[in-house]
Amino acid sequence: MLSQPGRTGLASTSVPSSPATFNARQIARDTLTRTIVDAARDELAEHGAAGLSLRAVARRLGVVSSAVYRYIKSRDELLTVLIIEAYDAIGSTAESADEAARSSGSDGIDRILAVARSVRDWARSRPQEFALVFGSPVPGYRAPESTVGPAARVPMVLSAIVTDELRSGRLSPPTPAVTTVPLTTVEARAAVIGEVPGELTDLMERAIVLWTVLVGTITFELFGHLDNVVTDRSAYYDAALRVVAQAMGFDIGEPRPDA
Amino acid sequence: MLSQPGRTGLASTSVPSSPATFNARQIARDTLTRTIVDAARDELAEHGAAGLSLRAVARRLGVVSSAVYRYIKSRDELLTVLIIEAYDAIGSTAESADEAARSSGSDGIDRILAVARSVRDWARSRPQEFALVFGSPVPGYRAPESTVGPAARVPMVLSAIVTDELRSGRLSPPTPAVTTVPLTTVEARAAVIGEVPGELTDLMERAIVLWTVLVGTITFELFGHLDNVVTDRSAYYDAALRVVAQAMGFDIGEPRPDA
DNA sequence: TGTACATCAGTGAACGCGCGTTCACTGATGTAC
DNA sequence: TGTACATCAGTGAACGCGCGTTCACTGATGTAC
Numbered sequence: 385m386l387s388q389p390g391r392t393g394l395a396s397t398s399v400p401s402s403p404a405t406f407n408a409r410q411i412a413r414d415t416l417t418r419t420i421v422d423a424a425r426d427e428l429a430e431h432g433a434a435g436l437s438l439r440a441v442a443r444r445l446g447v448v449s450s451a452v453y454r455y456i457k458s459r460d461e462l463l464t465v466l467i468i469e470a471y472d473a474i475g476s477t478a479e480s481a482d483e484a485a486r487s488s489g490s491d492g493i494d495r496i497l498a499v500a501r502s503v504r505d506w507a508r509s510r511p512q513e514f515a516l517v518f519g520s521p522v523p524g525y526r527a528p529e530s531t532v533g534p535a536a537r538v539p540m541v542l543s544a545i546v547t548d549e550l551r552s553g554r555l556s557p558p559t560p561a562v563t564t565v566p567l568t569t570v571e572a573r574a575a576v577i578g579e580v581p582g583e584l585t586d587l588m589e590r591a592i593v594l595w596t597v598l599v600g601t602i603t604f605e606l607f608g609h610l611d612n613v614v615t616d617r618s619a620y621y622d623a624a625l626r627v628v629a630q631a632m633g634f635d636i637g638e639p640r641p642d643a
Numbered sequence: 644m645l646s647q648p649g650r651t652g653l654a655s656t657s658v659p660s661s662p663a664t665f666n667a668r669q670i671a672r673d674t675l676t677r678t679i680v681d682a683a684r685d686e687l688a689e690h691g692a693a694g695l696s697l698r699a700v701a702r703r704l705g706v707v708s709s710a711v712y713r714y715i716k717s718r719d720e721l722l723t724v725l726i727i728e729a730y731d732a733i734g735s736t737a738e739s740a741d742e743a744a745r746s747s748g749s750d751g752i753d754r755i756l757a758v759a760r761s762v763r764d765w766a767r768s769r770p771q772e773f774a775l776v777f778g779s780p781v782p783g784y785r786a787p788e789s790t791v792g793p794a795a796r797v798p799m800v801l802s803a804i805v806t807d808e809l810r811s812g813r814l815s816p817p818t819p820a821v822t823t824v825p826l827t828t829v830e831a832r833a834a835v836i837g838e839v840p841g842e843l844t845d846l847m848e849r850a851i852v853l854w855t856v857l858v859g860t861i862t863f864e865l866f867g868h869l870d871n872v873v874t875d876r877s878a879y880y881d882a883a884l885r886v887v888a889q890a891m892g893f894d895i896g897e898p899r900p901d902a
Numbered sequence: 903t904g905t906a907c908a909t910c911a912g913t914g915a916a917c918g919c920g921c922g923t924t925c926a927c928t929g930a931t932g933t934a935c
Numbered sequence: 936t937g938t939a940c941a942t943c944a945g946t947g948a949a950c951g952c953g954c955g956t957t958c959a960c961t962g963a964t965g966t967a968c
Contacts, residue, residue, distance in 0.1 A: 408932065409943075416944090432782040434693040437921060450924075451945050459922065520778030521866055523691040532871065558817070562885040563878065563898045572872045589882045592872065593856060596883065599868075600859025601852075607780055609858075612791065613831045613851065619822065623848045624855065626821040631890040639822045667965065668910075675911090696954060709957075710912050718955065 417455045419445065421469070424462055425513070433516045434523070438462065463525055468534050470513040475537025477506045482541050492554065493626065493634045495545045500598050500625050503538060507602045514606065518599055536575070539595055543576040546591055546632070550577070555633045561586040568592070587632065594628045601625075676714045678704065680728070683721055684772070692775045693782070697721065722784055727793050729772040734796025736765045741800050751813065752885065752893045754804045759857050759884050762797060766861045773865065777858055795834070798854055802835040805850055805891070809836070814892045820845040827851070846891065853887045860884075 423444045428436050438459050442449040456462050481502030485495045507514040517535070521527075549555040566573065566585045573584050576591075601624045604610050605617050614620045626636045682703045687695050697718050701708040715721050740761030744754045766773040776794070780786075808814040825832065825844045832843050835850075860883045863869050864876050873879045885895045 432779070435782050439921065448946055453923075454944060515779040518866070518868075520691070520774040523694050527867070535868075558889060560895065560897050562882040562889070562895070565878075567875045567879040567882060568873055569871060589879060590886050592879070593860075593883045593886045596859040596863055597852060597855055600855040600862070603859070603862070604855055607777075608786070609777075609794075612828060614827055616826045619824075620826040620848060620851070623821040623826060624852045627849050627852045627890050628886065630817060630821070631886050636819065636821070638819050698954065707913055712956075713911060
């Protein structure tokens with residue numbers, strides 16, 4: 385169900401003319417397509433998703449506006465590429481953070497905090513890209529199926545952490561349960577633990593709350609909803625995640641005394 | 644610090660020419676300003692915040708585009724009015740829901756669910772208005788100070804519920820605490836309980852998580868991030884709020900057996 | 903009660919700007935012989 | 936190794952559209968006498 389991480393499908397746009405031959409024009413094509421997408425990302429960073437225009441991208445590259453149509457079918461296609469690449473960038477950031485945490489012996493709450501902090505850091509360094517995927521949908525744009533896989537990468541990392549904790553018997557949510565019937569799709573539960581989806585009831589819903597708080601808190605911070613309310617955003621972010629982790633049955637330890 | 648709920652400041656734009664006299668032109672002005680704002684809200688509902696244009700509003704009213712400038716200084720002013728009115732609409736919905744819940748004898752989790760459901764219902768009926776205030780900031784637009792008060796209305800309702808539970812001694816968050824130092828502004832804490840801000844440490848942070856989950860879950864639902872994941876959105880929404888309420892020390896009771 | 907006048911709502915044209923997309927073209931460049 | 940040709944990258948003009956905002960105007964309407 386979930387597509388592979390990594391490549392964005394950019395290259396697959398072009399038809400390989402003769403597979404074994406090496407092809408200078410094709411290489412130029414691919415390189416320039418990349419250049420255009422990178423320029424578009426810069427435009428996005430400066431003017432936001434709603435203000436992204438093909439003409440501005442062309443201008444930035446010192447090229448006439450119609451020239452970019454050699455490489456990009458339409459504005460919508462460009463948006464799709466940017467969305468997929470943003471999801472993939474967030475996803476691989478989170479995956480690396482978790483790997484680093486695991487290989488330094490962390491588990492449980494420490495893995496969660498490592499992943500969550502890496503996503504927040506990414507979001508703060510690229511707020512418009514974060515807003516592109518988690519903010520208001522771009523009007524008139526409908527995300528295609530191909531965004532589903534990349535969008536699932538961070539949730540999958542969180543799932544893996546939950547699964548590992550479950551397997552080592554360290555996880556049992558507080559009682560009473562918030563739900564006794566599953567409120568999620570069988571596909572979603574299967575993606576977490578294929579064999580025993582029944583066991584996830586209640587914990588699965590709590591895990592989605594974790595994901596919601598991770599994204600929601602970053603969104604609140606970036607969009608100004610914590611202004612005049614929260615002083616130390618890094619410490620608050622950790623605290624917010626601890627609240628939900630605790631509610632999932634994680635041992636959250638004692639809070640750091642300093643921010 | 645927080646301004647009064649209610650009036651939006653629309654009328655205050657106009658200078659009362661002679662206070663005691665009644666003034667037909669002024670009445671016409673106010674009425675037509677309202678008509679324009681209402682038409683703008685309809686435009687917003689159809690095309691989203693980024694697509695909101697004064698010319699489209701004028702067209703909708705069958706009037707030449709320059710005519711609306713008699714009533715509205717600029718597109719930004721119109722946006723500000725719409726934002727304030729959206730916050731106020733959400734706020735008064737939540738306040739009414741809480742009043743109704745209280746007067747039917749509810750407390751604790753039932754009040755929280757009543758308020759939260761009312762906000763979700765509002766958001767589902769007016770998704771673009773919800774996105775206007777909780778989605779990506781409109782590019783090039785900076786929200787003025789006057790939005791702060793209306794934006795705080797729902798959080799204030801939630802605060803009141805927390806305060807009431809605290810006063811009756813029913814609330815003590817799980818241990819360990821997620822923070823031992825306050826991560827919020829003194830103003831924010833004072834707005835919740837003026838006299839004993841120290842006592843709020845840990846609970847205050849958990850309360851902001853409640854607000855984040857309330858808004859974040861609605862946002863996820865409206866923006867499509869629950870597609871292919873959550874089946875029963877109403878039941879999941881309740882469950883998500885129960886997770887955080889439980890983490891605040893509320894007695895959440897048993898989950899409803901049916902969705 | 904009637905009339906003159908000041909106010910001001912709405913018009914229409916314009917300015918200067920931006921957008922996505924198409925299309926016939928020219929000239930460089932890679933490829934096949 | 937040299938040349939002819941097909942490919943195709945990038946140009947420039949254009950189409951048709953939309954936007955926010957300004958400004959001189961005209962004619963209706965409320966007000967003051």
